[in-house]
Amino acid sequence: MTPTTDLCDANEDKIAAGTLRVVEPMFQSWGMKSSFMGQAHTLKVFEDNSLVRSALEKDGQGKVLVVDGGGSMRCALVGGNLGMLAEKNNWAGIVVYGCVRDTLELDECDVGIRALAAHPMKSQKRGIGHENIEVALSFTTVRPGNWVYADEDGVLISETALS
Template structure:
């Protein structure tokens, strides 16, 4: 089943939830990559800093239509997701990835049939130490995201909701 939605329509229909803090709009700082300009799913979260070992390990698991939220500390010094991880995410059924940090291999990412949002592009890969946390509450551009929150993304923005809104 294909679900068509608009983040603008979701905001208009849920102004009460915005006022109550149950629906948040991330600041408009994210660039879009991948073939899917519109995607949604429940959040899985990671907190890493300039280290993408946990990103790879998570994307190697079945995504089941989830959206991976990667809190990379807004670092602009290296990429946390590249073309290989984009292919892996597509292969394993992830709906999309939102990176509070950088990605690389933009041409390869744009060939993947998932949606990706990130702060910027950076050609350098991350270190690989395996340091980070998963399935915890993270903060992305000032907005708290918990595992299981619903994430809605289209060309107009990124929304985080405490409940399913479609």
Template sequence: MTFATTDLCDDHPQLLENGCLAVLPPVFRHFGKARTFCGRATTLKVFEDNALVRATLEAPGNGNVLVIDGGASMRRALVGGQLGLLAQNNGWAGIVVNGCVRDSDELDACEVGIRALGVHPQKSSKKGEGERNTRVIISGVPVCPGDWVYADADGVLIAQQKLA
């Protein structure tokens, strides 16, 4: 699918106005080879624990985007090189992390798109705590399971319906 987030915003001003289309704040860094990606959102809410992230990425992604609300923690990484490979090999279109990643060189070699707030060398805990397929808030923007995520060099959009 070919799209540009700028064009999607220009083509859908009414959706931006009524909140059915939202733009994430420009605080996310790009990782992975796929600079442009889109798909339906699969959501996780975790805090400094990535056991659910691994379990989710081990399943077929079917072109979806994993949206992880990590509470914007800058104290531990939720996604690293091994999980980037899982995402690539299991058909995930991308990952959006409201938190940190690590192994950035390994992530940059993966055929998947990844956005995160930053990098941190410390791994997360593995207790399995968190929520799957629930409404999350990413930088003030609500994301529900099944919403559409569109990401490119200009930004990340969250849409309540397929746009392109």
């Protein structure tokens, strides 16, 4: 994958037009993949990871699960079992605007994971949320099918695939 810094340098016109967006630097990194890319599969949930599990149970080849958890710092939306499920089902990565847990287990998973922080408490399981809708990572909009690029320098969201 081309580094996000090079993608920014080569696509300044898309940044100016708003079709390439740089997510503000707020994420910590877990998982064995330090860089990943793929098309966004979006979820909007709040302190309930039922839809996260059901999404990760599907084939994720070429996809990044983008979870708008409302930035909640009161529980985790992804843990070790879901990290293993993501690896098993070939997800390129997971970006969580919220927390994760079981970080030592997540670091053993062959998937890239970005989240705001670690939190030891699990989420609720009520089956509440929305799938494949426009979501927000703080001030950055992500639509289903957008391209997500993540590495050690940050996370980018693009309307189209970048070369």
